[in-house]
Amino acid sequence: MPDSNIILGIDLGTTNSLGAYMSPAGPVVIRDQAGNALVPSVLAFAPDGQVTVGSEARAHAVANPLATVYSVKRLMGKGIRDVQQDLKFLPYGVHEGPHGTVVVQVGQRRMTPQELSALILRDLRQRAEAALGQPITQAVITVPAYFDDAQRQATRDAGRIAGLEVKRIVNEPTAAALAYGLDLPAGQAGKKEDATIAVYDLGGGTFDVSILRVSGGVFQVLATNGDTHLGGDDLDLELIDLITSEIVERFFPQAREKFLTDVPPDLSPSDRSAAEMAFVRSFFPPATRQALRNFAEAAKIRLSEEASATVEIDLGEGRLYQRAITRDEFEARAGKWVDHTIEHCQLALADAGLTPDQIDQVVMVGGVTRMPLVRRRVGEFFGRTPYTAINPDEVVALGAAVQAGILAGQKRDTLLLDVTPLSLGIETLGGAVGKLIMRNSTVPCQAGETFSTYLDGQTNVDIHVLQGERELAKDCRSLGRFQLRGIPPMPAGAPRIQVTFLIDANGILNVSARELRSGREASVQITPAHGLTRDEVDRMVKESYTHAIEDLMVHRLIDTRNEAHRVLAAVDKALAQAAHVLSADQRAELDAAVADLKAKIDSDDADALYEAMGRANQAAMPLTQAQMDEVLKQTVKGRRVDEV
Ligand code: AMP
Numbered sequence: 001m002p003d004s005n006i007i008l009g010i011d012l013g014t015t016n017s018l019g020a021y022m023s024p025a026g027p028v029v030i031r032d033q034a035g036n037a038l039v040p041s042v043l044a045f046a047p048d049g050q051v052t053v054g055s056e057a058r059a060h061a062v063a064n065p066l067a068t069v070y071s072v073k074r075l076m077g078k079g080i081r082d083v084q085q086d087l088k089f090l091p092y093g094v095h096e097g098p099h100g101t102v103v104v105q106v107g108q109r110r111m112t113p114q115e116l117s118a119l120i121l122r123d124l125r126q127r128a129e130a131a132l133g134q135p136i137t138q139a140v141i142t143v144p145a146y147f148d149d150a151q152r153q154a155t156r157d158a159g160r161i162a163g164l165e166v167k168r169i170v171n172e173p174t175a176a177a178l179a180y181g182l183d184l185p186a187g188q189a190g191k192k193e194d195a196t197i198a199v200y201d202l203g204g205g206t207f208d209v210s211i212l213r214v215s216g217g218v219f220q221v222l223a224t225n226g227d228t229h230l231g232g233d234d235l236d237l238e239l240i241d242l243i244t245s246e247i248v249e250r251f252f253p254q255a256r257e258k259f260l261t262d263v264p265p266d267l268s269p270s271d272r273s274a275a276e277m278a279f280v281r282s283f284f285p286p287a288t289r290q291a292l293r294n295f296a297e298a299a300k301i302r303l304s305e306e307a308s309a310t311v312e313i314d315l316g317e318g319r320l321y322q323r324a325i326t327r328d329e330f331e332a333r334a335g336k337w338v339d340h341t342i343e344h345c346q347l348a349l350a351d352a353g354l355t356p357d358q359i360d361q362v363v364m365v366g367g368v369t370r371m372p373l374v375r376r377r378v379g380e381f382f383g384r385t386p387y388t389a390i391n392p393d394e395v396v397a398l399g400a401a402v403q404a405g406i407l408a409g410q411k412r413d414t415l416l417l418d419v420t421p422l423s424l425g426i427e428t429l430g431g432a433v434g435k436l437i438m439r440n441s442t443v444p445c446q447a448g449e450t451f452s453t454y455l456d457g458q459t460n461v462d463i464h465v466l467q468g469e470r471e472l473a474k475d476c477r478s479l480g481r482f483q484l485r486g487i488p489p490m491p492a493g494a495p496r497i498q499v500t501f502l503i504d505a506n507g508i509l510n511v512s513a514r515e516l517r518s519g520r521e522a523s524v525q526i527t528p529a530h531g532l533t534r535d536e537v538d539r540m541v542k543e544s545y546t547h548a549i550e551d552l553m554v555h556r557l558i559d560t561r562n563e564a565h566r567v568l569a570a571v572d573k574a575l576a577q578a579a580h581v582l583s584a585d586q587r588a589e590l591d592a593a594v595a596d597l598k599a600k601i602d603s604d605d606a607d608a609l610y611e612a613m614g615r616a617n618q619a620a621m622p623l624t625q626a627q628m629d630e631v632l633k634q635t636v637k638g639r640r641v642d643e644v
Pocket of ligand 1: 015016202203204205231232233297300301302304365366367368369370371392393
């Protein structure tokens with residue numbers, strides 16, 4: 001629980017900011033009562049001087065753009081001459097202050113970027129104080145690796161204005177690596193103690209890639225590259241363009257025709273399409289475009305999960321725009337932006353004098369890295385699966401909290417070591433646990449097992465990843481869930497689902513599931529070490545001993561029950577095919593045995609259930625025999641005896 005020495009870790013972002021602190025079980029983000037951690041880095045100023053921060057302020061932006069300030073981070077520590085490029089993106093007034101500095105016009109007042117950032121920091125501080133129930137006076141704040149001294153100093157000043165003693169300014173990529181525990185030696189024989197890490201950070205409006213070297217727990221930035229105007233917003237714009245051109249084409253064809261006839265006929269095809277796009281982009285007023293933007297962003301986010309997303313926009317007067325956008329279609333449009341990010345990765349590597357295969361780990365930061373396309377391309381470029389287990393919006397703040405914890409002298413979670421502290425497995429039918437990796441296995445390690453479906457025509461399988469020593473899922477710790485979707489319909493038991501657990505040297509667990517017949521795949525990444533203290537691990541192990549017999553009995557009951565369900569299904573199927581082979585007596589005996597088994601299937605008496613199952617199997621024997629004879633007949637038909 002919170003102690004008096006808490007140093008707040010703060011990710012002060014261009015679009016969103018958030019705080020985190022180090023708890024005994026590891027870093028934890030600060031959430032409000034609704035569970036939100038992200039605070040939009042937006043300020044709204046009311047005429048009476050009242051300031052609001054965060055989502056409320058953002059809601060204000062459309063109605064009152066001049067009194068809403070965002071993207072202050074772009075101005076921090078800059079001179080007026082440095083920010084000319086940025087000005088066209090900012091609707092509020094930016095002027096020259098003393099000594100060529102920058103000031104922002106807010107109503108009647110002029111404020112420095114430091115003062116504005118301080119308002120965000122003060123809000124984060126108050127949120128943390130409310131959540132932890134104690135005053136906070138110290139902080140670690142993150143900044144991009146490319147921030148120069150003036151920008152870092154401006155960030156420190158902002159902290160001071162907010163009443164925070166800034167214990168350290170940490171590079172964002174370093175914080176992200178810290179959150180994954182990459183400063184700790186990977187342990188285990190044969191592994192080197194220093195590592196080279198690429199941190200790929202694709203946010204709403206900016207892209208950064210940093211190449212870090214960590215050695216003996218110390219990080220060094222080897223190179224950074226990026227684009228301060230490339231991010232999720234560009235992908236939204238791709239979708240807005242798609243949607244708006246279709247709306248104009250479908251519902252406002254005359255306006256488009258008129259525009260096209262007005263375009264000079266001698267324009268080259270590319271200039272012509274650029275002019276058409278400019279026309280489409282200016283077709284709707286800003287408020288409508290903002291609404292379209294929300295639709296576009298929602299579709300983009302949905303397409304990270306689903307193969308297609310339906311956009312439905314009621315334009316009034318009976319005009320209903322409806323469109324299913326597929327992931328393939330979106331990826332075709334998003335591809336060029338992702339290509340640009342990869343070019344920046346190439347440049348960063350070149351600056352560091354490295355090739356992709358010399359990168360040991362890749363860490364993903366920023367909301368857009370949830371896109372499967374981004375994960376795939378980054379993985380292909382570096383030739384390794386990027387780390388995605390930690391929420392990419394929170395990973396920098398969590399790392400700032402880790403750094404804060406180290407500064408406060410809190411003991412580090414030491415679970416990222418040579419062996420897995422607890423067993424790892426998945427939930428199987430009936431709530432039992434199938435363990436794939438046993439406790440105390442040396443890492444890195446890999447294990448796999450093949451599972452199947454239990455319903456005819458089942459196309460989705462839930463994979464529930466568990467950690468713990470007990471036999472039942474409900475008594476273990478849930479690490480994550482994912483779904484393998486799109487398995488072609490097959491009879492129960494026919495699909496072959498290979499589940500693979502892979503723990504790398506840093507203790508990060510990759511779980512993947514692949515249906516071998518169709519090749520469908522899905523996966524999840526987990527940091528098993530986070531959130532458990534050594535004491536909790538010990539308790540979980542101890543409980544597994546005290547409950548061993550009881551757990552075993554329950555596991556046996558679940559297995560028997562699953563088997564009984566299979567027997568009942570098989571009898572049903574056999575009766576449908578070969579009921580005629582049974583005499584009246586045999587049929588009566590089978591019906592009685594089946595009724596008895598059904599009556600006992602939900603009882604907790606595993607022995608009685610086992611016996612009833614045996615009787616049903618026995619009574620079904622003539623049926624099974626007849627089916628086997630039939631199969632044999634089919635095999636022999638038309639063939640000579642010596643061929644069989
Ligand atoms: P950040 O600046 O890191 O907070 O990232 C925000 C950007 O990530 C915005 O453009 C969001 O639309 C985008 N984003 C958030 N979640 C997803 C998702 N699941 N798939 C694709 N983009 C996302």
